[in-house]
Amino acid sequence: MDENLSEExxxxxxxxxxxxxxxxxxxxxxxxxxxxxxxxxxxxxxxxALATLLFILVVWGAVLLALKLAGV
Known part of the structure; x- marks a missing residue:
């Protein structure tokens, strides 16, 4: 069934x-x-909102990882 044609x-x-x-x-x-x-x-x-929260958490995690690898 085509999504564009259905009324759902x-x-x-x-x-x-x-x-x-x-x-x-x-x-x-x-x-x-x-x-x-x-x-x-x-x-x-x-x-x-869920996608935005997930994006923020991924960026936050990447920053924490970068800081840890940099020895800060």
Missing amino acids: KLSTWAVAKSVAAAFFGVQSMKNRERDFKKGSFGQFLFVG
Whole structure:
């Protein structure tokens, strides 16, 4: 079944892929339009906040690792 033709809401996986594409700035116009038509603000807010938190934790971990390897 084609996601673009169904009347169902977006799955959590589809929202996560869309948020990841938006983070990297590679979201297609077709997917953006699909997101606005079928996506729920709450879903995107939750997944976006989770992705942002994950990004912050990864950067924080990388900084701690770099400092440890530098002997600071």
